[in-house]
Amino acid sequence: MPKALLKLARNPIFVCHTASLTLRIIGFSGYFVFMPKYMENQFRQSASTASLFSGATSILTMLVGIMLGGAVIRKFKPRPRYLTGYMVGVEFFSLAGLFASMFIGCPSLDMAGTTLVGNELNLNNECNNGCGCTQHVFEPICGPDGHSNYFSPCFAGCKALNNTDENLVRIYVNLFITH
Incomplete structure (x- = not known):
């Protein structure tokens, strides 16, 4: 050896x-x-x-x-x-x-309905305020216009939140709210 x-x-x-x-x-x-x-x-x-x-x-x-x-x-x-x-x-x-x-990618991510508070991005707005959305899971989704992006389907806006049993079950009815 x-x-x-x-x-x-x-x-x-x-x-x-x-x-x-x-x-x-x-x-x-x-x-x-x-x-x-x-x-x-x-x-x-x-x-x-x-x-x-x-x-x-x-x-x-x-x-x-x-x-x-x-x-x-x-x-x-x-x-x-x-x-x-x-x-x-x-x-x-x-x-x-x-x-x-390094040069392959998508355009910069602009999330609709967000505001910058201090140094933190606030994802909550009037459309998703009562939905109990989590900021721990990043699941990007495109808006119905094809240009706007959302952090997750929940932040895209939910109209109904259904609590059943002891487990919280979120049912998103009509994910995209049109104004």
Whole structure:
């Protein structure tokens, strides 16, 4: 085992690739941790949908990259110099994709019926005042005009609140109130 580790430590391609991979993972770890929250806010998705898409895209792209890379190496059996160039090319392609993804998104979110009180956004208004809406679950929804956005269906306005049993059951009748 020590001889094998020493042989690997003397391989400059392996050492440089391992160092670059380590630095890249450290640099991107914050991005990957907060990617679901970014997708939730930028693309107006629920937390579960954003987590599903961010996890699935990460795993699938890694899977395709590993399988495609292995197939290319197995088929062409490149020399170390070409393999190094291939790895650099793949890294630049990955970096270009990450950079391009920063510019993809939706227009800024303007929520209808909200006011700014101090440094906090007040989501309650006359249409949803008695509905008991929670601000803990972000479920964005578009208004009937196609331009206005609401924090959740409850904040879009409810006309009736039905309390049954000991559990609070909210029934939203006519989510969108037209004035």
